[in-house]
Amino acid sequence: GENVEQHPSTLSVQEGDSAVIKCTYSDSASNYFPWYKQELGKRPQLIIDIRSNVGEKKDQRIAVTLNKTAKHFSLHITETQPEDSAVYFCAARRRGGSQGNLIFGKGTKLSVKP
Amino acid sequence: DVKVTQSSRYLVKRTGEKVFLECVQDMDHENMFWYRQDPGLGLRLIYFSYDVKMKEKGDIPEGYSVSREKKERFSLILESASTNQTSMYLCASELTDTQYFGPGTRLTVL
Numbered sequence: 458g459e460n461v462e463q464h465p466s467t468l469s470v471q472e473g474d475s476a477v478i479k480c481t482y483s484d485s486a487s488n489y490f491p492w493y494k495q496e497l498g499k500r501p502q503l504i505i506d507i508r509s510n511v512g513e514k515k516d517q518r519i520a521v522t523l524n525k526t527a528k529h530f531s532l533h534i535t536e537t538q539p540e541d542s543a544v545y546f547c548a549a550r551r552r553g554g555s556q557g558n559l560i561f562g563k564g565t566k567l568s569v570k571p
Numbered sequence: 572d573v574k575v576t577q578s579s580r581y582l583v584k585r586t587g588e589k590v591f592l593e594c595v596q597d598m599d600h601e602n603m604f605w606y607r608q609d610p611g612l613g614l615r616l617i618y619f620s621y622d623v624k625m626k627e628k629g630d631i632p633e634g635y636s637v638s639r640e641k642k643e644r645f646s647l648i649l650e651s652a653s654t655n656q657t658s659m660y661l662c663a664s665e666l667t668d669t670q671y672f673g674p675g676t677r678l679t680v681l
């Protein structure tokens with residue numbers, strides 16, 4: 458089955474710097490890759506996603522890139538702000554004859570220092 | 572605005588008790604999920620359901636069961652709670668790939 462590895466597990470940056478979180482997946486049939494953000498004490502929420510027919514997607518200060526050949530995808534946050542501090546989860550999903558489930562990475566705790 | 576609610580934010584139970592965690596969504600979503608969240612382990616899927624009265628095992632179903640009698644409600648049952656089931660439990664419903672999570676139930680088994 459699918460396996461998703463996420464790195465780093467913790468990341469600390471200065472406000473205004475960029476942050477990059479990387480994930481690799483094992484199942485080449487996976488075709489949907491979302492990123493969820495979980496602030497302290499709150500529920501995870503989808504912040505951006507990408508499908509396998511697209512190489513990059515951007516939404517204001519966040520972007521996601523996908524390399525299907527290498528089976529990895531990354532979240533990029535530019536001009537980080539203290540409110541970006543949270544745990545970020547990547548996930549992968551395989552669509553096939555039966556519905557596939559999201560397989561989540563173990564999470565990255567991002568700390569943005571003012 | 573999608574709303575997913577869970578019956579309790581915090582719950583303390585004793586070893587051997589039967590525990591019910593309930594999840595309700597108000598958006599007529601067909602797909603619902605139960606996850607367990609532990610530090611350093613991410614979100615692990617316990618059970619899921621794609622329709623009323625339908626249930627399928629996720630990655631860590633041992634010690635758990637589920638019930639989906641109505642479309643909006645998905646219940647997680649711990650038949651005989653054990654200390655290693657102390658965790659945060661998150662329910663989610665799904666529409667076109669996006670999962671909407673509930674606030675979570677922090678369960679402590681003593």
